[in-house]
Amino acid sequence: MDDLDLRRRTYGHMVGHGRAPRPEELGDPAEVLAGWRRLHDAHALVLNPATDEIRMLNPFSVVPTAYRVHARDRWWYANCAWDALGVCAALHADGRIETSCPDCGEPIALEVRGRQPDDDSLLFHVLVPAAHWWDDIVFT
Amino acid sequence: MNLFRSEEHIARWLGGREPGATTSVATLCELAHAWWDDRVSPEWQPHTREQNQAILDRLGLTGPFWQLA
Numbered sequence: 161m162d163d164l165d166l167r168r169r170t171y172g173h174m175v176g177h178g179r180a181p182r183p184e185e186l187g188d189p190a191e192v193l194a195g196w197r198r199l200h201d202a203h204a205l206v207l208n209p210a211t212d213e214i215r216m217l218n219p220f221s222v223v224p225t226a227y228r229v230h231a232r233d234r235w236w237y238a239n240c241a242w243d244a245l246g247v248c249a250a251l252h253a254d255g256r257i258e259t260s261c262p263d264c265g266e267p268i269a270l271e272v273r274g275r276q277p278d279d280d281s282l283l284f285h286v287l288v289p290a291a292h293w294w295d296d297i298v299f300t
Numbered sequence: 301m302n303l304f305r306s307e308e309h310i311a312r313w314l315g316g317r318e319p320g321a322t323t324s325v326a327t328l329c330e331l332a333h334a335w336w337d338d339r340v341s342p343e344w345q346p347h348t349r350e351q352n353q354a355i356l357d358r359l360g361l362t363g364p365f366w367q368l369a
Contacts, residue, residue, distance in 0.1 A: 164345075171340050204346065219336050240301035245332035250339040262302045263309035270303070270325065277329045283304045284328040285313075287320040290356070290368045300301065 161187060166195040167204050171217055175251070178234050180214040180222040206297055216297070219246030226262075231255030240300075241284055248272045321365045331359055 161169075166186065173181040183189035183196070193212055200207045206216035214222050221227075221237040227244040229236045231253040238244035241259070248255040257270040271278040293300045303325065304310045310322060323331075334355045338344050349368050356366045 168342055168344070171344075172342075175340050202346065219332075219339065241303045242301045242328060242332055242335075245329050246336035246339070249333040249336040252337075257303075259303060261305050261309055263304060263313040266305065268303055268305070272329065275329065275333055277325045280324065280326055281305070282325040283307065283310060283322050284301070284325055285304055285310050285320060285322045286301050286365075287314075287317070289320070289365045293368075 161191070161195070163195050163198050163202075163204075166192065167199055170196070170199075170205065170214070174217050174220055174222075178236070180217060203294055203297075219243030219250055226259050228258045229255050230258075242286075244270075245272060245277075249275075321361070323361070327359055327361075331355065331361070334359070 169186055170181060173185065183192040186192045196205065196207055196212070196214065199205045205214060206218070207213065208215045216222065216239055219238055219242070221239045221243070223237065225237045225239060227238040227240060229238050229244050229247040231248050231251050236247050238247050244257045244259070254273045257272070259268050260266060261268055268282065270282065288300045304313065307322070310319070335352070353368050356362070
């Protein structure tokens with residue numbers, strides 16, 4: 161199993177089951193972990209460095225976040241606003257994004273239908289310049 | 301990378317920090333589809349930096365802030 165195939169099977173498990181796989185669900189655990197580490201280094205997924213568990217299968221988050229997305233009859237977590245819309249894009253599905261304004265804490269809900277958002281009044285802010293996104297991808 | 305209700309909310313959230321970049325949610329939606337559309341496809345291949353930069357450029361996300369490297 162080469163790394164692209166491992167990545168394909170990892171994402172396939174996420175989309176099919178709504179959760180990231182454990183290494184033993186994809187093959188020999190040591191081989192899978194070694195492959196995930198190479199994919200992490202190539203920015204093709206993000207591991208928790210302390211545990212080697214998958215943290216991000218961008219745009220999906222494996223851990224709970226402030227961005228929840230309902231698409232394809234399931235709730236997903238996304239890593240940020242960009243990724244929340246990315247979940248709909250990756251699944252080729254309409255969806256509903258729920259989060260809250262980081263300033264005032266008021267709920268924000270956004271529907272995406274036919275690749276179009278239903279609320280044009282919202283703004284997207286990126287704090288970190290693009291050249292530094294991967295310096296600390298969890299913060300970004 | 302967050303959604304806000306208005307510029308006023310962004311400014312208050314930033315406090316004294318240097319602002320980053322702000323776009324409409326419509327631009328974000330286009331960006332998300334261009335960036336992530338192929339992500340779960342079995343035929344997915346890694347995007348090159350040039351491909352990703354071209355996506356940003358096409359949406360008018362240009363200038364030093366949006367330079368990937």
